[in-house]
Amino acid sequence: MILNIILALASGLTNVLGRIINSNLANKIGILPGTFYNYLTGLITSALFFMFSSNTLRYSPDKFLGLPVYAYIGGAMGVVVVGISSYITPKISALYATILLFIGQLFAGIIVDYFTLHVLSTGKVVGGVLVLLGLVYNAFVDKIDARTVENS
Template structure:
């Protein structure tokens, strides 16, 4: 039950942070809001690192032995946060959440293919079903306008 509560709270914080980033982007600019998002994220992450007591792991060479594309996550995060700040004022939060979900799903499929050499067919089927549902919902929304 705790995992369900954490998942729901995670979804709430994502939608809330996206709305706050949209307002902040309107006030100070899209790139500045992305910058402050990452500055405060870095401060929060550093505080959690200090609290956890694992600061010695920073100096362990084994901590930096991931596959090369794992290190591109920060750059991709900047792109996603910037696009989310830009798109939040253009499309509804529901559609933006679904688009981000689809992007995460197919990026996960791509990462599985690159790292393990196989394509998880059930994730692709699920992603296609979500895309069909999104398209149907967009069609219904546009039919009644």
């Protein structure tokens, strides 16, 4: 259990750091080229992990063609995520971007659960709204603090 918690925290950390690195790259060479190089280095890294792991590639046309169409759109959605993240990261703080992404993921999960499991978790909806309200409150306080500093 502890290992899973550590891995989840590491995933969150690398997510934020990767978003900042991708944003810096996009600022230097553009969003689309930055996204392309992000995926190119991801492909190379994946290939290296694969080559040095004990897994083997077993390509089966039946297995490949037997998957539903939606199974193949993850990569395309990842391109959209990297592009949007590269665009918004320099415009808002890393903390706000992280919280907004979390809120978006939370509500997307709630919607997916509703349509696939026919379950609507009131607690998760209320929790998401509370996190959103906390973010709005924090942004309001930050704005007041910024005005106070300007007037000093």
